[in-house]
Amino acid sequence: MVPVEVRGLVKRFGRVLAVDDVDLTVERGDVYGYLGPNGAGKTTTLRILLGLIRPDAGSVRLFGRDPVGEGARATGGVSLVGALLSWGFHPVRTTGGATVAAVTRSGSSSRRTRSTCCRCS
Numbered sequence: 001m002v003p004v005e006v007r008g009l010v011k012r013f014g015r016v017l018a019v020d021d022v023d024l025t026v027e028r029g030d031v032y033g034y035l036g037p038n039g040a041g042k043t044t045t046l047r048i049l050l051g052l053i054r055p056d057a058g059s060v061r062l063f064g065r066d067p068v069g070e071g072a073r074a075t076g077g078v079s080l081v082g083a084l085l086s087w088g089f090h091p092v093r094t095t096g097g098a099t100v101a102a103v104t105r106s107g108s109s110s111r112r113t114r115s116t117c118c119r120c121s
Helices: 042-049 072-087 096-105
Strands: 004-013 016-026 031-035 057-062 113-117
Touching (some): 004 042, 042 057
Parallel strands (some): 031 113
Antiparallel strands (some): 004 016, 004 057
């Protein structure tokens, strides 16, 4: 089972296209940095992935389940991430690169470390 799978994800807020046709797969054991400039759609994508908001198009699977349709049942043990997204996680003091580096150094048994940059609309 693939932990994270996103296909054709689209989200608009009025006339603003926040997420534009995102495809993303995170394999088991991967450490993934989701990086991009302000307004690129990173937080919106993660909020959709955790079932906090609904996409306008596309599909999302978290550990094989649909967080949009199943809500908290699908997100299970990762619900704390939703709280961090809602409250903010020291955006001034914690950069994406520093977070990825810290997770990588933490002794993770990951075989790969990847980063993805969002496209600005």
